[in-house]
Amino acid sequence: MYDTLKQDIINVSKEIGIDKIGFTSAEPFDHLKASLLEQKENKHTTGFEHQNIDERLYPELIFDQPKSIISIALAYPSRMNSRPEKIRGEKRGKFARASWGTDYHNILKDRMEKLIDKIKELGDNNPELTFKPMVDTGELIDVVVAQRAGLGFIGKNGLLITEEFGSYVYLGEIITNIPFAPDTPKENQCGSCTKCIDQCPTSALLGDGRMNGQRCLSYQTQTKGMMPEEFRPKIRTIIYGCDICQEVCPFNKGKNSHFHDEMEPDPEVVQPLLKPLLTISNKEFKEKFGYLAGSWRGKKPIQRNAIIALTNARDKTAIPNILRCLEEDPRPVIRGTAAWSLGILGKGNEEVLLFLQEKVEKEQDEEALAELNKAIANLKSAD
Structure with missing residues (x-):
């Protein structure tokens, strides 16, 4: 009975826009406990x-009498079909691929809700059938569920790598009390390849599929405080996320999936002009970027990152915009980042040095004041 239902679910999953589906037991993932604690x-x-941590490992703690977990994957694009307009003298930032198109949490939620409805229909709307869908904001570790459900293997970069789509996939899972036969897990196929580890700019990858998340550039672009100075040059002109460990992965070569209209990026949105971001209002930010996954932390991290990106691009035409941030922005993080930027872009500019010295007298925030003093010292040392 359940074998037939499982095959029917596989068939219907394709009809509702699910690119891969797999099944595993609801047995604990307790072999990971020591690693997570470490x-x-x-x-x-x-x-x-x-x-x-226990809720991440034991499905029975978050669901009554779980029997199986259904894992799904949706493939997303790795390349844009068109490029944004080139505007002379204007620099653009970039959102990483996982933030192209509509927020993937909403897309996955939609597909899982549709799948659950179909399963209920296939199960004659039996009220005893229960389900709990979740994405990466849920309790379980989605890459681990997907690996055990046979969707792919976990690479040395910690991402799920599928045969068909590489690691360019969004993952979701559904816990259920239906006892499906589990699929066969995939074993790691990285072999001796260490490209992702070697190319990670911050040495965040530990070599065994784990990472020091604090050093991951994707994490750093999502924090709200001052970005540590070590990481600022390394984000280049990326204002959200990081794709480097995916871009260098041999399993991603030639992988570029355009199956879902909601995932198609608007080039003007995912590669926005940087200078306008510095003064964008909350309303404008929500209207333009609110549907992206990369907007979840609000505009402040994006604006901070935009200042860093302009600095990394050595865009001296942005100096008036950054001076305005230092002069008018009420947020210490933005003022501090602006001061750091001016300490680089303002080399050889006596007016910038005088402006920073004036600001030292007025700045009340300790972090912003420290950045001002470092910027002044940097400009003086360049004389």
Whole structure:
């Protein structure tokens, strides 16, 4: 009975726009407990993870009598079909691929809701059938569920790598009390390849599929405070996320999926002009970027990153815009980042040095004041 239902679910999943589907048991993932505790002890976690480790490992703690977990994957594009307009003298930033198109949490939620409805229909609307869908904001570790459900293997970069789509996939899972036969897990196929580890600019990857999340550039672009100076040059002109460990992965070569209209990027949105971001209003930010996954932390991290990106691009035409941030912005993080930027872009500019010296007298925030003093010292040392 359940074998037939499983095959029917596989068939219907394709009809509703699910690119891969797999099944695994609801047995605990307790073999990961020591590793998760070690990561937490070593301060390699970001704080974005679900904080109760046992709930991440034991499905029975978050669902009544779980029997199976259904894992799904949706493939997303790795290349844009068109480029944004080139405007002379204007620099653009970039959102990483996982933030192209509509927020993937909403897309996955839609597909899982449709799948659950179809399963209920196939199960004659039996009220005893229960389900709990979740994405990466849920308790379970989606890459681990997907690996055990046979969707792909976990690479040395910690991402799920599928045969058909590489690692360019969004993952979701549904816990259920239906006892499906489990699929066969995939074993790691990275072999001796270490390209993702070697090319990570911050050495965040530990070599065994784990990472020091605090050092990951994707995490750094999502924090709200001052970005540590070490990481600022390394984000280049990326204002959200990081794709480097995916771009260098041999399993991603030639992978570029355009199956879902909601995932198609608007080039003007995912590669926005940087200078207008510095003064964008909350309303304008929500209207233009609010549907992206990369907007979830609000505009402040994006604006901070835009200042850093302009600096990394050595765009001296942005100096008036950045001076305005230092002069008018009420947020210490933006003022501090602007001061750092001016300490680089303003080399040889006596007016910028005088402006920074004036600001030292008025600045009340300790972090912003420290950045001002470092910027002044940097400009003086360049004389």
